[in-house]
Structure formats: C-alpha cells, structure tokens
Amino acid sequence: MKNIYYLLILVSLLACNKTLDFNPVRNFSDQQKSILTTFILAKDSTVIELPAGHFKFDKSLILEGKNNVIIKGQGKNKTVLSFKDQSQGAEGIRIANCKNITLRDFSIEDAAGDNIKATDTDGIIFDELIVGWTGIADSTNGAYGLYPVLCTNVIIRNCVVFGASDAGIYVGQSDTVLIENNVTYWNVAGIESENSKEVMIRNNESYENTGGILVFDLPGLTQYGENIEVYGNKVYENNTANFAPSGNMVGVTPPGTGILVLATKGVQIHDNVLRNNRTIAIGMVSYALLEAMGGEDNTGGGGSREELEKQNELDAYYDPFVGNVNVYNNSYENSYLLPNLDNDFGKLFLFKFGFSIPQIAWDGLKSPNYYLEDGSVNPDYLICVNEADDIISVNLDAENEFEGLEENPEIFNCD
Amino acid sequence: MRICLTSLLLLCFACNETKRPLESIAEPIGIDQTITDQSQYSTLGLTKLSEYNFFDGKLSDLIPSKRVISYDLNTPLFSDYAKKKRFIYLPEGLKIGYRENEILDFPIGTVLIKNFFYSSGQLQVGTAKILETRLLIRENDGWVALPYVWNHEQTEAYLEITGGKIPVTLRNKRQINYLIPDMNQCKSCHDKGSKMTPIGPSVRQLNRLSDSEKKNQLEILRDHAWIDLPSHELPKLAVWNNNKTGTLSERARAYLDINCAHCHNDEGPAKNSGLNLTVFETDSYRLGVNKKPVAAGRGSGNLKYSIVPGHPEQSILIHRMQTIEPGTMMPELGRTVPHKEGVALIKEWIKNL
Numbered sequence: 001m002k003n004i005y006y007l008l009i010l011v012s013l014l015a016c017n018k019t020l021d022f023n024p025v026r027n028f029s030d031q032q033k034s035i036l037t038t039f040i041l042a043k044d045s046t047v048i049e050l051p052a053g054h055f056k057f058d059k060s061l062i063l064e065g066k067n068n069v070i071i072k073g074q075g076k077n078k079t080v081l082s083f084k085d086q087s088q089g090a091e092g093i094r095i096a097n098c099k100n101i102t103l104r105d106f107s108i109e110d111a112a113g114d115n116i117k118a119t120d121t122d123g124i125i126f127d128e129l130i131v132g133w134t135g136i137a138d139s140t141n142g143a144y145g146l147y148p149v150l151c152t153n154v155i156i157r158n159c160v161v162f163g164a165s166d167a168g169i170y171v172g173q174s175d176t177v178l179i180e181n182n183v184t185y186w187n188v189a190g191i192e193s194e195n196s197k198e199v200m201i202r203n204n205e206s207y208e209n210t211g212g213i214l215v216f217d218l219p220g221l222t223q224y225g226e227n228i229e230v231y232g233n234k235v236y237e238n239n240t241a242n243f244a245p246s247g248n249m250v251g252v253t254p255p256g257t258g259i260l261v262l263a264t265k266g267v268q269i270h271d272n273v274l275r276n277n278r279t280i281a282i283g284m285v286s287y288a289l290l291e292a293m294g295g296e297d298n299t300g301g302g303g304s305r306e307e308l309e310k311q312n313e314l315d316a317y318y319d320p321f322v323g324n325v326n327v328y329n330n331s332y333e334n335s336y337l338l339p340n341l342d343n344d345f346g347k348l349f350l351f352k353f354g355f356s357i358p359q360i361a362w363d364g365l366k367s368p369n370y371y372l373e374d375g376s377v378n379p380d381y382l383i384c385v386n387e388a389d390d391i392i393s394v395n396l397d398a399e400n401e402f403e404g405l406e407e408n409p410e411i412f413n414c415d
Numbered sequence: 416m417r418i419c420l421t422s423l424l425l426l427c428f429a430c431n432e433t434k435r436p437l438e439s440i441a442e443p444i445g446i447d448q449t450i451t452d453q454s455q456y457s458t459l460g461l462t463k464l465s466e467y468n469f470f471d472g473k474l475s476d477l478i479p480s481k482r483v484i485s486y487d488l489n490t491p492l493f494s495d496y497a498k499k500k501r502f503i504y505l506p507e508g509l510k511i512g513y514r515e516n517e518i519l520d521f522p523i524g525t526v527l528i529k530n531f532f533y534s535s536g537q538l539q540v541g542t543a544k545i546l547e548t549r550l551l552i553r554e555n556d557g558w559v560a561l562p563y564v565w566n567h568e569q570t571e572a573y574l575e576i577t578g579g580k581i582p583v584t585l586r587n588k589r590q591i592n593y594l595i596p597d598m599n600q601c602k603s604c605h606d607k608g609s610k611m612t613p614i615g616p617s618v619r620q621l622n623r624l625s626d627s628e629k630k631n632q633l634e635i636l637r638d639h640a641w642i643d644l645p646s647h648e649l650p651k652l653a654v655w656n657n658n659k660t661g662t663l664s665e666r667a668r669a670y671l672d673i674n675c676a677h678c679h680n681d682e683g684p685a686k687n688s689g690l691n692l693t694v695f696e697t698d699s700y701r702l703g704v705n706k707k708p709v710a711a712g713r714g715s716g717n718l719k720y721s722i723v724p725g726h727p728e729q730s731i732l733i734h735r736m737q738t739i740e741p742g743t744m745m746p747e748l749g750r751t752v753p754h755k756e757g758v759a760l761i762k763e764w765i766k767n768l
Contacts, residue, residue, distance in 0.1 A: 036577045037455075040598045059578075062599035065609070087751075088594055089603070090742045096602070096684065097609040112742030113712060119684065120609055142742060143712020149687045166712050173687055194710075218709060220689040220700065247708055247715030247731065315700075 020137035020186045020208070020240065022163070026082065028056040039063055046070075050106055052078040060089030060111075067099040073106025076130045076160075084110040084134075091117040091147075095124065104128050114144040118151055126156045133163030137186040139245045141165040145187070148174055150222065157181050165243055166250050167192035167214070171199065173222050179204060188244040189214045189253060190235075195225045203232040211250075211257035212238040212277065217264040218249060219287070219318035226266040235259060236275035239340055254279045256340035263287040265324045265380060272330045274359070279339040279346045281332050281359040284383055287320035289363040289398050321367040323381035326414075332359045332391055348396075352405060360385055360393035362412075364404070377411065384414035456574045459598075460561045464548055464572035469504055469528055475545055475569040477530055482507060484639065486632050488620040490655040490669040492677075492746075493754040494531060495591050497546065501615070502528040503641075511642040515650065516695065518613050519621075519642070527551040527613055531593075539584045546581050547595045548572050551605070551613050558611040560601035592751055600748055608682040615673070619652040619694070652694065655760060667764035668694050670757055674746060690721055703732055704768070714743045724768035733762055 035055065038048050044067040052074040061081075063069060071093070073079030083092045090113030095101055100123035107130040108115045115131045118124045126146050133141040145161035148154045149172040159182045161168035168187035171177050177199040183206075184190035190206030192214040193199045199215075206212035212235035217225045235258045244251035253260060256279030261267050263286055274281040337355050339346035349357050362383050370381050385393045393412055397404035452462050461467055464474065471478045479485055483504045491499060504526040505511065512520030521527075532545040548563040563572035564579050578597035584590055605611050618633065625632045633649065636642045653661025655670040672694040678685035679692040688709050691701040700706050703721030708714065708731060716734035723729040735745040737753050744750070 033577050036597060040576045059597070060600070062597075062603065064599045064602045065611075086741050087592075088741060088748060089600065090747050094603070096606070112740070113714075119687065139713055141713075143710065143714075147710075149710070166710070170710075172710060218707075220706065221709060222686065222689075245713040245715050246717045247719050248711065249707065249709075 020163075022132065022134050022137075022186075024134060026054045026080065028054050028082065031055045032057050032059075036061060042066055042069055044068055047072065050074070050079045050081070054080040054082065056082045056084060057092070058083075058085055058087045060086075060091045060094050062089075062094045062096070063098060063101065064094075065097045066101070069098065069100075070102045070104070071106075072102070072104050075105050076107050076128050079106040081106060081108045082110050083108075083112065083115075086110075086112045090114065093117070095119070095121055097121065099123055101125070102127065107131070109134055111142050113142045114147040115142060116146050117144070118148040118154075121148070121151045123153045124148055124151055124155070127158055129159045131159060131161045131168070132186075137163045137165075137240070137243065139165050139243045141243075143248075144168075144170040145184075146170065147172070148177075150174065152176055154178070155180075159183075161190075162186040164188065165245060166248055168209070170194065171196045174199075175223075178202075185209060186240065188240075188242055189250050190238065192216060192250065193225060193228055194218060195221045195223055196228070197223065197226050199225070199228040201228070201230045201233065205234045207234070207236045207238060208240055209238045210240050210242040210244075210255050211253040211260050212236075212274075213259045214250065214253065214257075214262070215260070215264050215267055216249065216262040217287075217318075219315035219320070224318070225264050228264065228266065229268040229270075230259060231268065231271045233272045234275075235272055235277065235281075238277045239279075239336075241342065254340060254343035254345040256280065256336075256346065258282055260285070261322055261325055263318075263320050263322055265319070265322070267325045269325070269327045270329045274330055275333045276335055278334065278336040279343070279349065279357070280361050281334070282327055282330070283345075283361050284322045284325055285363040286322055286365040287318075289365055319367065321365060321370075321381060322362070323367070323383065324379060325382075326384045326386075327360060327393075328384070328386040330387060332387075334359070348402070352402065356392065358392040358394040358407065360387070360391065362393075362395050364395040364397040365399050382414060383412055385412035386415070452573055453575065456576055459576065460550070460552070460559070460574055462574045464563045467504075467526070467550075469502065469526070474571065475565075477502075477545075483528070484635065484641070485625075485627070486616065486621055487623065487626060488615050488673070489623050489652040489660070490620070490666075490673050492614070492673050493750060493757055495593055495750050495752055496533075496537065496585070496754075497531045497593065498534055498537075500530040500532070502530075503616070504528060505641055510640070511636065513618070513642055513644060515618060515645075518615075518617050521553050521613070521616075523553050523555055525553040527616065533583060533585070537585050539586050539588070544583070545569060545572070546583075546593055547579075549596075549601070551611075558605070558613065560598060560605060560611065562595055562598060562601070564595055589752070594749070594751060596748060603684060603748055604677050604746065606678075606684050607680070614677045617652075619650040620673070622649050622651040623654075656756060663760075663764055663767060667761055670760055674754075674757065678746070703730075712742070714745075716743065722765055722768070725766060727762035727765040730765055733758065733765065736761065 039061045048071045050073040092111035092115045095118040098121045102125040104127040131145040143166040145164045145168040152175045154177040156179045161184045164187040167189035168184040169191045172194045174196045179201045182204045185208045188210045190209040190212045194216045239256045258274040258277035258281040260283045339349045395406045395409040471480045483502050506524035509522040529549045531547050535542045545565045550561045552559045564575040565572040576598040579595040581593045621632045653665040653669040655666045671692040676693040706721045718731045721731045727733045738744045
C-alpha cells in the first residue's frame with residue numbers, strides 16, 4: 001500500500017516539474033524605422049508587406065483609424081516580429097479605430113504587454129499567426145497573445161498562441177466572434193471569452209494551460225456576454241500551475257481546468273473532447289464562488305454571500321450567476337487519480353470525492369430569481385447536462401457550505 | 416495515509432515554476448538630434464517647423480508671431496520633467512467656441528503648438544535645449560498630430576513621423592532617454608470617441624493668470640476677440656502642486672484628470688477597463704476604489720484593487736505610476752522615469768480617503 005503512495009508522490013513530482021521553455025534561434029536585423037514608417041503612412045486599402053526575417057522593435061507598431069488594410073508576412077515561420085527589449089508602449093501591434101483589418105502569416109513574440117491588441121475595430125481577422133513569449137512561461141510574460149477588445153466581427157483562426165500570463169486568445173467586450181482551428185498551450189487561459197456576445201469557439205486545440213477554455217462575465221464593464229457556443233474542441237492536460245500575476249481574475253482559475261464558465265448566461269458546450277484535465281473538465285460557477293475560492297491571498301471579503309452583495313452594489317445590472325448552460329455530447333477521460341491540489345477546488349474535490357472526481361460541476365449558488373413564481377426553475381438559470389451515464393456531474397451546493405452536495409442531480413436533467 | 420496526502424500537498428506547493436528575473440531593458444542608442452529634412456513626409460505636413468512662420472526672430476527663442484498666443488495649463492501632463500511652451504495659432508477672422516467642460520471648440524485652421532524643452536537650470540551641461548515640437552492641426556476632417564524633432568544646433572525642427580529618442584543628462588546626474596512619440600503613438604492618448612482630440616486646452620485648465628502678462632489667460636483670449644466668455648464664474652482646475660489652489664482631493668483629482676483621464680474616460684482608449692479618472696467622476700467604484708483590474712495582466716503588480724482607501728501601498732494605481740516597466744507603467748507612453756512628486760500627491764490622497 002505504502003509503495004503506491006510513494007509512486008503517486010513520484011508521479012505528481014514528475015508531472016509538475018516539466019519546464020515550459022521555448023528558446024528559438026533568432027538572428028535579428030533592424031528594420032524598425034522602415035516598418036514603422038509603412039504602418040504610419042498606410043492609407044485605406046494598403047497592403048503592408050512584412051519582409052522575411054527576424055526583426056526587433058523597441059516600441060509598438062500602431063495602425064490607427066484605417067480601413068481595409070492587410071498586414072501580411074512571408075509565412076508564420078519566415079517573418080518574425082520580436083518586441084523583446086521593448087521600451088515604449090504596452091503592445092507589439094496595436095490596431096485602433098479601424099475597419100476590416102487582416103493580419104496574417106507572421107510570428108510575433110515577447111511584447112511587454114499584449115502581442116497584438118485590437119480595440120474599437122469592426123472587422124478583424126487574425127489568420128496563420130504564431131503568437132507567444134520565448135523563454136520560460138511565467139508571470140513576467142505579457143498578458144494576452146491575441147487581444148481584440150471592444151471589437152465586432154472578429155475571426156481568429158489557424159493561429160498558435162503560447163506563453164501568455166493571462167489568456168493566449170482573449171476576446172473582451174466584443175460582438176460576433178469566431179475562434180476556430182487554433183492551438184493554444186502554456187498560457188494561464190488557452191482561450192478566453194470575456195463579456196462578449198455571439199461567440200463561437202470551435203475546433204481548437206487547447207492543452208497544457210492552467211485552464212483550457214474560459215467563458216467569463218465580469219461586473220462594471222461596457223457590456224455583458226451571452227450566446228456562446230463551445231464545440232468540437234480538444235481540451236487536454238490543462239494542468240499547468242497558475243502563473244498569472246495575482247489580482248487578475250484569471251489568477252483564480254484552478255490548475256487542471258478544462259472549460260470554465262463564470263457568471264455567463266447562454267452557453268452551449270458540446271462535442272468537445274476533454275482529456276486529463278486533473279481538477280475539473282467542465283466547471284460552472286458564479287462570480288462569488290471564484291472569489292471565495294481564490295485562495296488565501298483573496299481579500300475579496302470573506303463569505304461568498306457578502307462578496308456577492310458587494311458586487312451587486314457596485315454594478316446594479318450585473319448578474320453574478322451562471323445559467324442557461326447546456327452541456328452535452330462531450331467525451332471525457334481522466335487518467336489522473338488526484339486533482340491538482342494547489343487550489344481550493346482540488347482540495348475540496350479530493351476531500352469530497354476521493355479518487356472519483358466528477359467531470360462536471362456547478363457551484364450551486366442560486367440567484368434570488370432562480371425559481372419562478374410557479375416553483376419551476378427560471379430558464380435563465382437552468383444548467384442542463386446530457387452526457388453518457390458514467391459521467392459524474394455535481395451540484396456542489398456551495399450556498400450551504402457544500403452540505404447538499406449531490407451527484408448527477410435531477411435539476412441537470414432538462415428533458 | 417494522512418502523512419502521504421500531506422506530503423503530496425507539500426510537493427505540489429513546492430514545485431511551482433521558478434520565476435525568471437525581470438530582464439533589464441537594453442540601453443537605447445540615442446539619435447541625439449541628428450535630424451534632417453525628409454521629403455517623403457511632405458504629403459503629411461510642412462517638413463520644417465520654420466515654414467509655418469509661427470515664430471518671429473530666432474526660431475529657438477519661440478517668440479510668437481501675430482495670430483499666435485501662448486498659454487499654460489493649471490495642471491499639466493508629466494513628461495519626464497520636460498518643460499513646455501504652448502501656443503495657439505488661430506487664423507485671421509476666426510473664433511474659438513466656448514465649451515464649459517470639454518476641450519474648447521477650435522475652428523478649422525487652428526494649430527496647437529507644444530514645445531518640449533529642458534532649461535539650462537535642469538541640464539548638466541549647456542544651455543536650454545528644445546527637444547521637440549508637436550503640432551495639433553485642426554483640418555477639415557479633424558485633428559492631425561505631427562511631431563517635429565529639433566536639430567542639435569537648435570536652428571530648425573524637422574517633421575519626423577517615426578519619432579525618436581534623445582539621451583539627456585540632468586544636473587542631478589539623472590539620465591533620461593527622452594522619447595519623442597511617432598505619429599501613430601500620438602493618437603494612443605489623443606483619442607476621444609475614436610477621433611483625434613487635444614487634451615489640455617479646456618476652460619478649467621486655461622483659467623489662470625498668464626505668466627507673462629499677469630492677466631487671466633481666458634481674458635487675454637477674449638480681449639483679442641478670439642473667444643466669447645459667459646458671464647458666470649468659469650470652472651477652474653486646481654494646480655496640482657500649489658495647495659492654495661485647492662484641497663488635497665481637488666489637486667489629486669486634477670492630477671489624475673490630466674495624466675490619466677485622456678485614456679480613462681468613457682470615450683477614451685481605456686474605457687474597456689471600467690476605470691474613469693476624469694475630474695467629473697463621482698462614483699467611487701469607477702474611480703477605482705475597491706475596483707478589481709479587468710485586463711491589467713502583470714500591471715496589477717500582485718495587488719487586488721485599483722485604489723485601497725488608506726493604503727497607497729496596496730493600490731494598483733500607485734504601483735503603475737511608480738514603475739517604468741513597459742506594459743505595466745501608466746501612462747503607457749510619454750514618460751521613462753516616475754514622477755516622484757506626482758506619486759507623492761496621489762499617495763497622500765489615497766492615504767486620506
């Protein structure tokens with residue numbers, strides 16, 4: 001018996017000692033002034049051709065107020081833009097107040113903040129890009145790899161994104177978004193949709209992040225998220241220690257998370273392959289729970305109820321509860337016996353479930369409007385799970401200190 | 416059993432990734448003002464500052480010509496301790512429209528001229544040195560920003576759309592790599608509702624005595640028939656470092672208004688953060704009190720809230736004002752050293768919240 005435990009210890013030691021380190025060979029040449037000039041002199045309908053080679057910049061390349069511009073390299077392995085010793089600006093490339101912009105066929109790495117940020121832009125396509133941070137993936141890396149925010153009509157496809165200390169692909173406060181056929185790894189969050197509407201996240205591969213795919217809604221922003229479909233993704237081995245600088249929302253994501261829905265309404269999760277995400281394959285939680293689970297450096301104010309009320313005061317329109325979520329037809333596999341134990345979720349699961357960890361969990365925190373007048377559950381807050389018989393889903397009943405914790409609860413059956 | 420689980424826990428805690436030390440930023444190579452005329456920029460604007468005829472006599476004396484009037488702001492933006500000489504050029508026969516709270520309504524043809532320099536009293540060697548002149552030109556379809564870089568001889572400034580970097584040594588031996596923004600960086604700050612806009616010249620900022628004439632700047636403009644003023648009392652912003660002009664809170668808010676609110680307002684580039692630092696904001700949460708960061712990344716500096724009343728050391732706002740790390744520092748552009756005195760003011764304000 002004892003040997004098994006030693007073995008376990010050994011396995012867990014090996015598992016977390018993996019170094020996420022990427023050190024490509026680079027031969028930089030200085031084209032800063034000429035490339036910067038092409039960005040500044042670009043007019044509507046300009047094609048900015050980036051030459052082949054490795055180029056280093058000490059400040060952001062900005063495209064501002066232009067329409068129908070294509071920024072294109074000579075291939076994602078041929079044109080490399082590096083912002084390694086950046087001394088000005090937070091982004092590598094910044095697109096602002098534009099319309100119909102395409103970025104394709106280049107690599108971009110090591111920006112101080114975000115590698116590519118697009119803001120207030122209608123129509124933006126990211127295609128065939130490699131986006132990342134070299135060296136060891138840690139909290140000194142920039143926050144987002146691809147970061148469209150306050151944008152409409154966004155397409156992110158065929159990109160490889162790694163090393164972000166927040167989210168590799170992050171779509172914030174945006175509308176009508178397609179994220180498909182991307183590969184994300186070694187980020188805190190592989191893909192994150194935050195306060196975004198009409199978002200389709202499909203056929204991506206997200207592995208070795210802290211969390212594979214996150215769908216979050218936060219208070220106090222310009223809009224709330226809804227109508228998000230997550231399907232056909234391969235989400236596996238997302239067990240990397242959370243290396244987000246603390247203070248960031250994503251910092252509370254437990255390592256070992258496959259897909260996590262936070263306080264968002266209207267989410268379809270289906271036909272995904274979820275494998276070896278040690279803590280939870282699919283989690284659905286309210287804003288308050290994540291707060292409460294944030295670990296010992298959480299200063300969010302004690303009990304989750306208290307925190308909830310505080311958030312409600314701050315943004316009267318914000319609904320901190322998760323709901324209208326449909327989870328079906330996903331496949332699950334977990335060869336790990338134990339969840340990641342460096343977070344409260346993992347410890348709770350080990351304590352409550354031992355070696356038989358659930359694949360799907362809802363925190364069970366209920367909105368005051370959870371029940372309708374006739375006693376039925378408000379469809380806005382329904383959580384529907386329709387999976388194979390051997391899949392364990394739980395209502396954690398965090399509302400009552402986990403006392404009413406229930407496996408495969410009847411409320412998940414919406415038929 | 417329990418021991419095994421405990422050791423498992425310990426192991427998992429122990430094996431967090433080792434942190435990579437912050438890389439130091441390589442020393443940039445200065446261009447040291449060896450600037451020449453670049454004809455390729457001639458479609459954007461005049462390539463030499465002198466060609467605008469804004470100044471009489473020796474260019475570097477910055478003596479305003481007819482139709483050019485100098486002005487100062489009550490509380491200016493911090494730019495690496497550089498001093499500024501500001502002017503308005505207004506075409507003959509035109510008038511500036513009065514606006515109570517917004518930037519004044521400048522007519523088409525207006526040019527705002529802002530010269531950045533270090534005085535001889537600041538520099539370790541030599542006389543005063545003008546580094547750059549930024550023009551904001553009100554054209555038919557909006558404002559355009561053009562950066563002009565002064566030559567070493569201080570005889571001319573040339574349009575340089577890619578900006579530049581000028582090493583400067585101050586008397587206290589402080590080295591500053593003074594950064595001149597490129598043309599596109601300008602709009603990263605001068606952006607309101609996606610349109611280019613001036614930041615400084617509002618009534619509340621201009622409402623002060625002129626340094627040279629000992630007369631209110633707005634009255635000077637009125638006496639030149641450049642503007643009509645209403646008869647009620649005009650708004651006035653506190654001078655951040657003069658406690659006779661306002662309370663601690665008023666001075667701190669004035670400082671945040673000019674240094675942060677050009678992005679952190681409802682129509683500015685940082686509206687996605689939900690943090691609003693204009694002097695008009697009355698909601699303490701939107702001002703940052705106990706507000707969590709949204710997309711700050713490592714900008715949060717491992718802190719939880721923008722402003723923690725009574726605790727400047729726990730406030731992200733202070734952290735981002737103090738640091739000079741790109742991606743973390745605020746404002747994102749326009750400084751390479753912290754503004755010690757400005758930080759002290761905001762710390763004091765937070766301490767007393």
